[in-house]
Amino acid sequence: MKVGVVTFPGSLDDHDAARAIELAGGEAVHLWHGTADLQGVDAVVLPGGFSYGDYLRAGAIARFAPVMDALIPAAKGGLPVLGICNGFQVLCESHLLPGALVRNDHQKFICRDQKLRIERINTAWTGDFAQDEEITIVLKNGEGGYMADERTLDLLEAEGRVVARYLGGNPNGSRREIAGISNEAGNVVGLMPHPEHCVEPGFGPGLEGLPFFTSVLRQVVSA
Amino acid sequence: MGTVVVDVMPKQEILDPQGQAVVGALRRLNLSQFTDVRQGKRFTLEVAGDVTDEVLAAAREAAETLLSNPVIEDVVSVRDADAAAAGQEDAS
């Protein structure tokens, strides 16, 4: 089972995402931003970090990388894609997911252990959670405020596409406490917090990030 | 050598935390006549030659595809820095 992890210049959590995939039992394949080739992987993680320094807008420049020329059509065709933090921003900039992520309302970078509720489990990345399961994983971002117009937000809610919501206080001003969303089909998920930092005993606040990675492995096997 | 100026502002309906922070700070500086502040971006793009219509068209393309995100921002102006600024607040 091969899961690609894209490295853009300025990606930071690519190493962690690859480790998480391996700990979940998959094979991590490093994909380079400059090559429009997905190397036959069964799923892709767009990792956290500051691609191109997040200059201009987070994710705005990475969206035009050659690898995205291959990834965007593949995602539209059903390839499971998880965008974590900066990856979520890239997915929004690429219009694979609606909305945008803006500067935290308190204007500071924030790193803390964050409680979430998993609200959609029929996605490629959340099948191993129970409906409405509450988990605590790492949150760290400077531009994590999820924004969309009311119509889009209503649509996301109506279609059950809010994958995860913040509990215990909104950490960044996201509309309706949204921490993660999916496309209609559920193969593309964007998540602001970092499950890849919560997969190994002794490192990070727990192991509650691991199901994201086991979910996709199971889903790909059964597909 | 010519320069194109591109102005991008957060959409009116989008919360602008930076602008809000500025309002608060202005109040503390006793500059409370300013009731609302919004913070956007201003780009200057240099070209080797003159700012021709083609250059402006290219700049407009850059403004729409890269320099702004239409979900949260509006391009409010794309113009020759040196030209008389009639209609400057007009991106069309």
Next chain:
Amino acid sequence: MGTVVVDVMPKQEILDPQGQAVVGALRRLNLSQFTDVRQGKRFTLEVAGDVTDEVLAAAREAAETLLSNPVIEDVVSVRDADAAAAGQEDAS
């Protein structure tokens, strides 16, 4: 209701990594006629009444003390958004 526009740009001699990143991205979008890009800030400040000379003076003060950091940035313009824009690139 009036609006004052304040434009702030990184000083010419100061590194502007944002602008550099945009140049690189434009090149990949085949918009390589733009040889240099600098990214600054554009503020709009709302006042309840008209943009009088006092309001402009206050905006200028805000621009120099809060909206820009004189160590690395220049205020390139403070002006009434609605006024004809003669001398718009002049902060004085």
Next chain:
Amino acid sequence: MSNLPAYKCDTVDIASQDPQAEQPWAELGLKSDEYQQIREILDRRPTSAELAMYSVMWSEHCSYKSSKVHLRQFGDKTTDEMKEKLLVGIGENAGVVDIGDGWAVTFKIESHNHPSYIEPHQGAATGIGGIVRDIMSMGARPLAVMDPLRFGALDHPDTARVLPGIVSGVGTYGNSLGLPNIGGEINFDSCYQGNPLVNALCVGSMRTEDIHLANATGVGNLIVLFGSKTGGDGIGGVSVLASETFDSTGPAKRPAVQVGDPFAEKVLIECCLDLYAADVVAGIQDLGGAGLSCATSELASNGDGGMQIHLDRVPLRDPSLSPEEILMSESQERMMAVVEPGKLEAFMEIAAKWDVEASVLGEVTDGENLEVFWGDDLLVQVPPRSVAHDGPVYQRPLERPAYLDDLQADGTAHLNRPRTGDDLARTVLDLIASPNMCDASWVTDQYDRYVRGNTAQAMPDDAGVVRVDEETGRGVALSTDCNPRFTKLDPYAGSQLALAEAYRNVAVAGAAPLAVSDCLNFGSPEDPGVMWQFSEAVTALADGCAVLGIPVTGGNVSFYNQTGDIAIHPTPVVAVLGVLDDVAKRNRSGWAHAQDAIYLLGETRDELDGSAWAEVAHSHLGGLPPTVDLAAEQTLASAILAATDQGLITSAHDLSDGGLAAGLAESVLRHGVGASVDLSPVASRDGVDAFVALLSESTARAIASISASDAEAFEAVLSDKGQAFARIGTTGGDHLKVEGQFTLAIEDLRSAHTGVIESAMSH
């Protein structure tokens, strides 16, 4: 060369023909005898480029001219036994130690104080950038950063300007590099009002065979500059950093601040690691203070021949720069490599992969000089050692300050002490709500402590712990410490207390202390009183390290931290690095379970001079700091390490500022598990009352929690090591209860402890 901008360059030829030309040596911060010395070295007047180069390289910041005679002790007092694990010692960009299994670790701490006062965000950001490049230049992958910070009073308006900017600068830069921030310090004292201290530490690792050094050897090898383009920023920055006149503007009207580009540095890190892996780098040097002047002269000086450099080949961001300015520019995110000609192509391919610009500036020659050209004009022809290493050395006058006798005589004995349990409870709450002891998460939450997934612990634990080897779990622990109130009262004892505290923190975390780096922040070396403090501090650290058997591997000196005649407290920040064969064994601070037994290790004396209590309750600083007992620190370390090894400890926490009271409150607050404590065994054994037991800052102490079933085994280990201990209570409940004194609800402790910095910053 016709396509070069037409500068009227001051060349070596012109300098030889026009020996009497007036030169602005004084404006550049040189003393008249230093200028004469340059003329003697060159046997002519320097060219303007040479003058700029010498003036910066001979500045205090680059030449260590006032500190050198003292720093020598670090080398002199390092015994062969201490050198055993030392792979690279003082003198290189950073020291390197052997942590076992073929792993080497390099770490260093540096200051970026003055720039951070002028432009807090960029000053602090480029401070992180600079220390990370030092670590990269050893061939290492940077693993983590730390940031000991010191500010003026928390409620001073300028602190609200300086602190958020510095914190966002440290955060933005380090976070963007993907380096976890695993600790540091936040300390407030009005002595830092006009001189905040921004110290930055970076630690990196490599296989022992992959260590790289900064030397240019091999005639014909190429000198390659790579990274960001060179601009006009920071020209004169070194003068600002180092010169007597704080706001001197340097050779040209260029901004003295550097602006950082963390993205460029992140790419540079990955590019360097690829270059090292491909084995295409023969020598490597970072560019920091004094830019190309420093990099070329240090590389050449450490090599075995000469070097030729062509400035017209430097990629420029600002084409109006003069050759002298190019030589001096402190543009960030640049490195310089020595590359064998046969490996240049491979080098360039890797640089291109990362979109990093690289240009060959020149080569290593068989001559003796560093020669710098602009087109065909020879602008610099100097023996590199004379620039980089053989600068002036001062034996500055020292004098014990006259105020010290009065200060030391003014102890705390006459201050009112809390008498009742209620008084004590209030004292504890005041203490944990005070700026220096309150919850620091407003600051530390702005730092990514998780990135790369190797952080075994970070803030607010006593030491940062990172895994180096993902297979075995081998890793390192680091702590930086200094209590400047103690160093003010007695710089010798205070410096050893800083060393002892960092050592203790590392040991309490379960790591075996191995090596030391230090950042010596002081006032003006021209003040004999400051120079005396400095000399005491260096002597104390060198002596202390010899006793503890851990070498100083490198560090940094920052002088001129003063406003007018008023110097900061002496602030020798000490970083101790320790090793764990498996970071999974580390001890966290704070109680995670109920029903554990709580032990106090070490003995408590009536030592309250200079304490947090004296400051918070009485705004008092006077008397003598607590007794230094390095042997007791070693005993404590060996006892904790032995117990850690046997897996007996559920948590451990070092005691320092605020004594046992702070240790108990912090342990309770960590996970919200309360405790019930009985001080009578301590009181009767040590002859102290409850107040002294709780608030004394006696050293060589720690608290540990142990599963009740392991208590016997734990006590056996302690007895075996000769470690004094007392079982003082049990964890559990919603309160911190001190038998016969007070009971405080965890919520009340928490509400006192949190929000303090936040509310000060939001005014």
